[in-house]
Amino acid sequence: xxxxxxxxxxxxxxxxxxxxLRCDPISGHVSLFWYQQALGQGPEFLTYFQxxxxxxxxxxxxxxxxxxxxEGSVSTLKIQRTQQEDSAVYxxxxxxxxxxxxxxxxxxxxxxxxx
Amino acid sequence: xxxxxxxxxxxxxxxGGISIINCAYENTAFDYFPWYQQFPGKGPALLIAIRxxxxxxxxxxxxxxxxxxxxxxxLHIMDSQPGDSxxxxxxxxxxxxxxxxxxxxxxxxxxxx
Numbered sequence: 763x764x765x766x767x768x769x770x771x772x773x774x775x776x777x778x779x780x781x782x783l784r785c786d787p788i789s790g791h792v793s794l795f796w797y798q799q800a801l802g803q804g805p806e807f808l809t810y811f812q813x814x815x816x817x818x819x820x821x822x823x824x825x826x827x828x829x830x831x832x833e834g835s836v837s838t839l840k841i842q843r844t845q846q847e848d849s850a851v852y853x854x855x856x857x858x859x860x861x862x863x864x865x866x867x868x869x870x871x872x873x874x875x876x877x
Numbered sequence: 878x879x880x881x882x883x884x885x886x887x888x889x890x891x892x893g894g895i896s897i898i899n900c901a902y903e904n905t906a907f908d909y910f911p912w913y914q915q916f917p918g919k920g921p922a923l924l925i926a927i928r929x930x931x932x933x934x935x936x937x938x939x940x941x942x943x944x945x946x947x948x949x950x951x952l953h954i955m956d957s958q959p960g961d962s963x964x965x966x967x968x969x970x971x972x973x974x975x976x977x978x979x980x981x982x983x984x985x986x987x988x989x990x
Contacts, residue, residue, distance in 0.1 A: 766920070795977060804883075804966050804980030805921065818975045853920055855978075862909040862976045868920030 764788065766869035768854050774875045775844045783839045783872045787856030794837050795866065796829055797853040805853055811837060812860050844876045881969050883981025890988050896954040898984045900967035903948065907969040909976070912941065912952045915964045915983075924965070925952070957988045 767786045775781050787794050793812055797805035798821075808827065810818040813834035822829070826845075831837040841848055851871040858864040882901045890896045900910075911926035927934045927941040927950065934941045940953040954961055967981040 793976075797978075802983070804968075804982050805978070807977040807979070810975045810977055818977065821977075855920075857976075860976065862926075862970055862972060865923045866976075866978065868913075868922065870918065870920050 766854055766856055766867050768852075768869040768872050770872060771870065772873050772875075774877060777845060777876055778843050780840065780842045781844055781874060783841075783852050783874070785837045785839070785854030785856075785869060787835065787837070787854070788858075788867055789835075791856035791858050791867075792834075793857045793860045793864075793866075794831060795855040795857075796837070796839050797855065798823075799851040799853055799871065801850070808839070808852075841874075844874075846876050849874055849876045881967060881979050881981045883967050883984060885984060886982070887985045888987070890957045890986065892957065892959060892988055892990045894957050894988075896952075896957045896961070896986055896988070898952045898965055898967070898986075899949065900951065900981050901947075901949045902969050902979075904969070904971065904979075905948070906971040906973055907979075908972055909970045910941070910943065910950050911968050911970075911978070912939075913966045913968060913980075915966065921966060954986075957986075959988045959990055962986055962988050 796808040799805040807821040811831040826842045828840045853871045855866040855868045912924045913921035915921045938955045943950045968978040
């Protein structure tokens, strides 16, 4: 069956450009997470949605980062005025219900390189 | 208090050997401890997970050992195979905090034939 998909898979942006990263979760999954994975590091939590409600955005590193999930399915992570330190892989994960009994399924990630 | 510390950073094991990766945590509110496997260019995939009410969980060649009093848990891979070569991450989450995963820094495992 279809898993979590993310697009684009690779994105190169010049410093100062805005970017938008898309996540298509598994159909019917209520919870959606965004994580940032720097090279050689573990993923770090950015933000969490339950349906369309953004319940936790404590991991967003600055107000340049914005995420939305307006209809409770597809989510977009937007980064304004990109900086070199934003270079990382951005991972999306979804789970059927908001309970750790349900596995978080990860997408392949979007590799963002800011030049 | 949110950190999960993982060691070693890298591990080289011969085929058929045992791979052991260790993690430690501080936050006693954590109530779910998964291990993820990640291949290059792929997202992490759940390997095995444990809750603090048991001290050990085994699935095939993979075993988690959990020590609640020491706040430590470990992954054992028995009969390691070249196909196990990947990066492994421990993680922890709390049902009181949206179940967001707090990951360790990863262990790069290489299994040589």
